[in-house]
Amino acid sequence: MNLGIAGKTAIVTGASAGIGRAIAREFAESGVNLVLVARGAERLSATAKDIADRFGVEVLWVAADVGDSGEPDRVVASAVERFGSVDIMVNNAGRACAGGIMAASEADWEEMTVTKLSAMRRFCRAVIPHMRQRHWGRIVSISSIGGIHPNYRLMVSHALSAAINNLTRSIALEVARDGILVNAIAAGAVLTDNWASNMLPAVRKQRPEFVNQSDEAMVKLLGEEMTPVGRFGQPEEIAAIAAFLASDRNGFITGHTMEASGGADRFM
Ligand SMILES: NC(=O)c1ccc[n+]([C@@H]2O[C@H](COP(=O)([O-])OP(=O)(O)OC[C@H]3O[C@@H](n4cnc5c(N)ncnc54)[C@H](OP(=O)(O)O)[C@@H]3O)[C@@H](O)[C@H]2O)c1
Structure with a gap:
């Protein structure tokens, strides 16, 4: 399927490993220029070089902790400076956080909240004006199946996943007339x-x-x-869904959280 996104620009957070790296590769295969984000510069720059060499697209990497309040704006400004705009935003950076209400610490809650939820909100605020200008944009955020079917053993991750799914729908409704489609993928065990x-x-x-x-x-x-x-699941299986949702072939799905869990309605 020709996704119709060659030449567009995508920011992918958490792009140096796992699901984010697979999404970046999938986009590159469709001719999308990339802005890759993660904290560790070494693994990120190696990923960027590998993708640029293999797929011939332009790749900018920006080492950043997405949970730091000023970083989403800085990343988007770097993307615009290099590529002129941002067409696709993938909010993926983060980790799972084990523990229930008594075990998960205050620090876990704070770190996870800024990394997963505040970063998503800030990146969306930063990219939407550019997408509005061109009347085209796609935002895909990675949450967990636990946002729909929570498991107390991953209380923090699952509460934040529910918030991501909710924020996805809320933003989608606000920008639906601007050519911007906003969706989430609720991943199972990948x-x-x-x-x-x-x-x-x-x-x-x-x-x-x-x-x-x-x-x-x-x-x-x-x-x-x-x-x-x-x-x-394999990261590539999530990447294939992200690529479709972020593509020009998707014109009518927005505000949706797609379960990608091999049928699972529980996590761990
Ligand atoms: N794998 C699963 O089973 C599963 C299931 C449901 C949801 N998810 C969600 O999917 C996303 C990706 O998970 P994964 O399994 O692919 O993880 P992973 O293999 O550990 O990769 C995580 C990526 O995010 C980056 N990252 C982590 N914290 C960051 C931060 N604060 N700022 C910028 N980059 C950061 C990491 O690089 P650095 O460490 O260098 O920053 C790395 O590139 C996560 O949000 C996770 O919660 C995963």
Whole structure:
């Protein structure tokens, strides 16, 4: 399918790994010029070089913590300076945060809120005027299936995912007459670095039966247990949905949160 977005410019946050990197590659394959954002410059610059070399699109990388209040404006200004405008915005940066109401700390709540929700709001405020000027824009934000079906073991992530889904619809309704479509993807378990470094250790702590299991064995067992399709998702499967929602072939879906969870209605 020709997505009709060659030559457009997309900002992708959290683009140096996992779902964000897969989305950036998918866009690049359709000829989209990219502004990639993450905190760690080394991994980000390597990702940018790899994508530019493989797909021949222009790639700007900006090392930034999206939770810092001034960074969304700075990133958007850099994008506009380099490419003239921003057509597509993907709010993806973040991590999962294990723990329920008593276990998740004040610091977790603060960090997650600014990274996931405040950043999304600030990026949207920064890009919408540029999209309005051209009467074309697409915004896609990555939330979790837990925003629809919460699990107390991931209380912070899931509360913020619900807020992202709600904010998505609210913004979508406000800009619907401006040619701007705003959607979210509620991801289920998707196999990324975040699982190896963050989630699997947290699951081991919460579920003693996994203590002696290898990462590979846990991924297989959890995939079968959590997901009707019987496995974790792959980042590329989320990227394909993001590309369609962000494309010119999508003209009539807005304000929607698309579940991409292999049929799962619970997380972990
Ligand atoms: N994987 C899943 O099962 C799953 C399920 C539901 C929702 N999600 C959501 O999907 C998004 C991507 O997850 P993932 O699994 O692909 O994670 P990942 O593999 O750990 O990648 C996270 C990316 O975000 C960047 N990042 C993290 N915090 C950031 C910050 N404050 N500012 C800028 N960049 C930041 C990371 O780079 P640096 O560390 O260098 O900044 C990295 O590029 C997250 O928001 C996550 O909550 C994931």
